[in-house]
Amino acid sequence: MLVGLMQPFREPTPFARNISIQAKSKGIDILYMHPSNINEDDHTTSGMILKGDHWEEIQTHIPNTIDVSAFCLKFRHTIEYLQKHAYLTEDGKNxxxxxxxxxxMEKDAYLQTYAIPTSRCKTFSVIRGFLFKYGEVVVKPIYSQLGQKIYKISQINKDEFMIGYQKSSQKMNLQETFAYFQNIISKDKFIVQKYIPSRTHLGDPFDCRVHLEKNKNGEWVIAKKYIRIGTGQQVASNVQQEGNMFDVGMFLKLKFENDAPAVDEHINTFALNAANYTENVRKRELVTLGLDIGIDENQNLFLFEANSAPDTSLLQEEVTKLRTDYYTYLLEQTAERAPKAFV
Known part of the structure; x- marks a missing residue:
């Protein structure tokens, strides 16, 4: 049995090696692929298969099942070609x-309690309106990675504001704030959101990353969840910005004491419901999802972000086991999915 693993890197990654080893124990060969490997003229592809401890390059038919990284979606023509003949775990639609x-989320009766008031901000007047309504807001790009370009604005009085970014903060008057943010939002697509105070006892921002995967029955399970703390940061809790990670159980016990088990269960329930809802909205099955969840002092949960390509470097053992289990499920479903196979 052959499953394609399409990633945006020319050479196989450590994740590819680990998933190949795990898959072989289940009778599955992993063909490591890059979008540029596809040959549409004869419906074949080049790629690499792990043989022992080294990668061997081969030329073969295009697998009927391909696990596609969301970072490969920029190769639109290739993805459109492949989805006509193979089952792809990600196609970028919806x-x-x-x-x-x-x-x-605001349109759903259950999920609306986890939503954060949000608006596109093409001009500073939109930010000003949110500040007038909420007092504290966050401004961030619609498309960004690793918690970059995230700003917090607090209104001190009618003509004074506090701007927080990474580990620094500064006061500005209205004119300075207007010029500062008008310059920023004119260069990219930004949104403004009500600020959610998800903070540790020491005042550092934190969130709970919940990484979900599909299991051998094609059902969502939580592969791992952990707390990310942006030590010394003004807004973001991303570990790439000198943050720290903590065990969920230990952190919740320290912060919420006797209520920790209830908060933990709430996170689990919400994450699984959100994953199923995401599939319904996108009108397709997904293979992986990363949710960043904030928790305020009243134990309310808020969804900060939903990531279709969550980092696996911190939980490769959990992910490779579940992912290869899911491959067995996908292979069993191949006939029912009925994509036209290459001959």
Missing amino acids: KISKESVQQI
Whole structure:
């Protein structure tokens, strides 16, 4: 049995090696692929298969099942070609942005309590309106990675504001704030959101990353969840910005004491419901999802972001086991999915 693993890197990654080893124990060969490997003229592809401890390059038919990284979606022509003949775990259709995820949640009776008031901000007047209504707001790009370009604005009085970015903060008057943010939002697509105070006892921002995968029955399970703390940061809790990670159980016990088990269970329930809802909105099955969840002092949960390509470097053992289990499920479903196979 052959499953393609399409990633945006020319050479196989450590994740590809680990998943190949795990898959072989289940009778599955992993063909490591890059979008440029596809040959549409004869419906074949080049790629690499792990043989022992080294990668061997081969030329073969295009697998009927391909696990596609969301970072490969920029190769639109190739993805459109492949989806006509193979089952892809990701095709980029109906993708949900940081802006639309909040708007979609607000329309659902269950999920609206987890939504954050959000608006596109093409001009500073939109930010000013949110500040007038909420007092503290966050401004961030619709498309960004690793918690970059995220700003917090607090209104001190009618003509004075506090601007927080990474580990620094500064006061500005209205004119300075207007010029500062008008310059920023004119260069990219930004949104403004009500600020959610998800903070540790020491005042550092934190969130709970919940990484979900599909299991051998094609059902969502939580592969791992962990707390990310942006030590010394003004807004973001991303570990790439000198943050720290903590065990969920230990952190919740320290912060919420006797209520920790209830908060933990709430996170689990919400994450699984959100994953199923995301599939319904996108009108397709997904293979992986990363949710960043904030928790305020009243134990309310808020969805900060939903990531279709969550980092696996911190939980490769959990992910490779579940992912290869899911491959067995996908292979069993191949006939029912009925894509036209290459001959």
